[in-house]
Amino acid sequence: MSRLLRSLRDGIGFDTLLIILALSYLFVFAGLPLLYNVIISFQRVDVFSLGTLWHPFVGLENYERVFSDPLARRVLINTLIFTLGSVALQFTLGFAAALFFHQRFPGATWFRGLFLAGWIMPGLVVGVLWNWLLSGDFGVINHVLRSMGLIESAIFWRSDTAWSLYAVMMANVWYGMPFNMILLSVGLAAIPDDLYEAAELDGANAWQRFWTITLPMMRSTIGAVLALGVIFTLQQFDLFAAITQGGPAGSSTVAQYWSWELSFREFDFGRGAVISVLMIIVVLFVSLIYVRSTRAETRL
Amino acid sequence: MTAQIEITDVQKHYGNFHALRDITLSIPKGQFVALVGPSGCGKSTLLRSIAGLETISGGTMRIAGEVVNDMPPRKRDLAMVFQSYALYPHMNVRDNLTYALRLKRVPKSERYAKADEVAKVIGLEALLDRYPRELSGGQRQRVAMGRAIIREPKAFLFDEPLSNLDAALRVKMRKEVRALHDRIGATSVYVTHDQIEAMTMADHVVVLRAGVIEQQGAPLYLYERPANQFVAGFIGSPAMNFVPAFTGADGRSVTLEMTTQACLPIDLQVASDRPVTVGLRPEHLEICAPDTDGAFPVTIGAIERTGSSCYLFSEEAPEIIIVTDGATPVKQGEVIGLRIRPERVHLFDRESTLSLRG
Numbered sequence: 001m002s003r004l005l006r007s008l009r010d011g012i013g014f015d016t017l018l019i020i021l022a023l024s025y026l027f028v029f030a031g032l033p034l035l036y037n038v039i040i041s042f043q044r045v046d047v048f049s050l051g052t053l054w055h056p057f058v059g060l061e062n063y064e065r066v067f068s069d070p071l072a073r074r075v076l077i078n079t080l081i082f083t084l085g086s087v088a089l090q091f092t093l094g095f096a097a098a099l100f101f102h103q104r105f106p107g108a109t110w111f112r113g114l115f116l117a118g119w120i121m122p123g124l125v126v127g128v129l130w131n132w133l134l135s136g137d138f139g140v141i142n143h144v145l146r147s148m149g150l151i152e153s154a155i156f157w158r159s160d161t162a163w164s165l166y167a168v169m170m171a172n173v174w175y176g177m178p179f180n181m182i183l184l185s186v187g188l189a190a191i192p193d194d195l196y197e198a199a200e201l202d203g204a205n206a207w208q209r210f211w212t213i214t215l216p217m218m219r220s221t222i223g224a225v226l227a228l229g230v231i232f233t234l235q236q237f238d239l240f241a242a243i244t245q246g247g248p249a250g251s252s253t254v255a256q257y258w259s260w261e262l263s264f265r266e267f268d269f270g271r272g273a274v275i276s277v278l279m280i281i282v283v284l285f286v287s288l289i290y291v292r293s294t295r296a297e298t299r300l
Numbered sequence: 301m302t303a304q305i306e307i308t309d310v311q312k313h314y315g316n317f318h319a320l321r322d323i324t325l326s327i328p329k330g331q332f333v334a335l336v337g338p339s340g341c342g343k344s345t346l347l348r349s350i351a352g353l354e355t356i357s358g359g360t361m362r363i364a365g366e367v368v369n370d371m372p373p374r375k376r377d378l379a380m381v382f383q384s385y386a387l388y389p390h391m392n393v394r395d396n397l398t399y400a401l402r403l404k405r406v407p408k409s410e411r412y413a414k415a416d417e418v419a420k421v422i423g424l425e426a427l428l429d430r431y432p433r434e435l436s437g438g439q440r441q442r443v444a445m446g447r448a449i450i451r452e453p454k455a456f457l458f459d460e461p462l463s464n465l466d467a468a469l470r471v472k473m474r475k476e477v478r479a480l481h482d483r484i485g486a487t488s489v490y491v492t493h494d495q496i497e498a499m500t501m502a503d504h505v506v507v508l509r510a511g512v513i514e515q516q517g518a519p520l521y522l523y524e525r526p527a528n529q530f531v532a533g534f535i536g537s538p539a540m541n542f543v544p545a546f547t548g549a550d551g552r553s554v555t556l557e558m559t560t561q562a563c564l565p566i567d568l569q570v571a572s573d574r575p576v577t578v579g580l581r582p583e584h585l586e587i588c589a590p591d592t593d594g595a596f597p598v599t600i601g602a603i604e605r606t607g608s609s610c611y612l613f614s615e616e617a618p619e620i621i622i623v624t625d626g627a628t629p630v631k632q633g634e635v636i637g638l639r640i641r642p643e644r645v646h647l648f649d650r651e652s653t654l655s656l657r658g
Binding site: 192194195197198199200201202203204205208212213216217219 | 351352353372373374375376378379380382384386388389390399400402403404447451
């Protein structure tokens with residue numbers, strides 16, 4: 001008995017216990033729901049059979065119905081545009097801001113901190129805020145564009161099918177940019193000053209220093225930021241709910257929003273699950289990139 | 301000989317802090333100059349000002365005849381070896397060496413041929429494909445040097461390059477750096493806080509304190525004729541002993557203000573009854589019988605034997621350190637006599653601390 005206790009306390013027994021604890025948590029609260037979601041995607045689940053744990057299997061029927069849906073093509077394109085556009089803009093603006101605050105001027109770190117104010121707000125609040133900004137009749141954005149002479153008449157951002165997706169994207173870029181900036185700032189700060197000094201003495205101008213020192217030294221940070229950006233953008237739900245509700249006519253519906261609509265509006269949980277399964281595959285792939293780039297970080 | 305680096309009345313202010321004051325220094329082509337001083341003396345600031353990494357607040361700085369006050373570092377054509385080596389972690393040794401050439405758009409084949417050539421000079425042929433993280437401290441040091449010499453710059457700047465190496469390697473690299481300097485006929489400015497490094501490597505030593513050049517000259521000249529008490533105490537190891545004293549009535553001797561009030565003959569004529577500080581180098585003191593003429597007695601408080609030499613510490617205040625032969629048969633508590641040749645006695649004015657030897 002005492003031997004068992006001792007091994008539990010000092011030996012590998014205790015280590016094993018800790019691993020089991022962490023693993024069982026992950027299995028119960030992440031693994032099982034994920035698995036159940038995958039199973040549901042092969043079953044017929046409607047509002048009447050919702051209460052039961054097990055439902056009739058229908059094979060790939062849910063998948064076929066999702067892909068043959070007239071909205072599927074629109075949603076795929078929207079998701080691609082929204083994700084790539086958001087990540088690209090968040091990243092470039094975030095990087096530019098990080099470089100800007102990396103210059104030593106009074107209050108630089110302070111101002112950078114203030115930028116985080118946007119990021120810590122709840123998504124729904126940000127959505128409401130942007131609803132006001134984007135409003136067709138009295139929105140500030142239309143007012144500014146009009147006074148600069150860029151547009152003739154008001155753009156109805158949220159109800160114009162040509163603009164609705166970009167309206168949400170604008171809000172999302174604003175929302176996610178500070179996070180990009182902070183991560184990239186940390187990466188910038190980790191590059192020792194003497195590398196820049198050495199490069200400067202070696203004859204590199206500011207542009208060459210950026211391309212040959214800053215960018216390669218930031219490679220792992222950039223990989224992580226882009227991967228996280230894709231993951232977070234694919235999780236973005238609040239802004240859609242608050243600004244366009246996926247409309248008008250599905251013009252701003254993206255995969256994650258469609259999945260929610262199918263499950264909780266149409267109560268077709270099978271098809272909702274299909275979309276989440278497809279998204280899980282994408283996110284898994286992106287996570288792989290993330291893990292790889294953070295691993296490279298520790299090696300350098 | 302033309303001056304490769306010419307510094308005239310250079311000033312550097314950081315806000316209210318005056319980091320460099322009236323620095324004037326001329327470095328002829330091919331010379332190895334050491335900037336030495338305690339930490340915070342401004343030696344690194346001076347080196348970084350030469351490099352252009354700090355902008356000077358006043359005076360003129362010329363490199364190869366050209367005024368460079370407002371010239372950015374990349375246009376000065378100087379190479380610098382950093383204390384941290386500052387190797388590019390994302391490039392292998394070959395790319396580290398040839399980075400400057402790549403910026404100058406030298407074709408790749410030419411660049412790599414040059415890297416091979418330099419690698420041979422500094423003994424890195426086998427390591428060209430390694431990354432800095434895969435190198436030892438000494439190897440990194442060599443890459444940093446190689447990166448400097450591959451460019452054939454107007455001058456080399458060294459910022460305490462050996463301070464991160466262990467003692468044995470430091471002694472070895474000291475010789476190598478100097479040999480490399482001689483082989484390529486370069487002009488070098490070398491910052492160190494270690495006076496031994498400065499003395500052994502340099503042709504010309506500049507001693508700085510609090511942003512001011514205290515004295516400059518050939519290493520042995522600084523050792524033999526220190527201009528003031530600070531230089532006297534800084535150059536030489538162990539440091540010079542300082543004893544307060546008064547000059548004698550005849551101005552040809554000094555009376556030490558120790559318990560024994562001993563009188564030492566000196567070889568120069570000074571004003572009588574003047575308060576001075578006498579400087580006695582530990583290695584110049586000879587042990588004799590306590591009652592010898594012209595000697596003063598001390599009691600031995602502690603003995604450190606290193607085998608090759610023997611350090612004796614007196615019990616009196618101020619403490620006197622004596623360096624003698626390792627086999628000196630002395631015991632703790634023993635009273636010994638110390639004498640010194642009159643021409644080896646250093647005299648400093650007690651107020652101004654300037655040497656009275658002029």
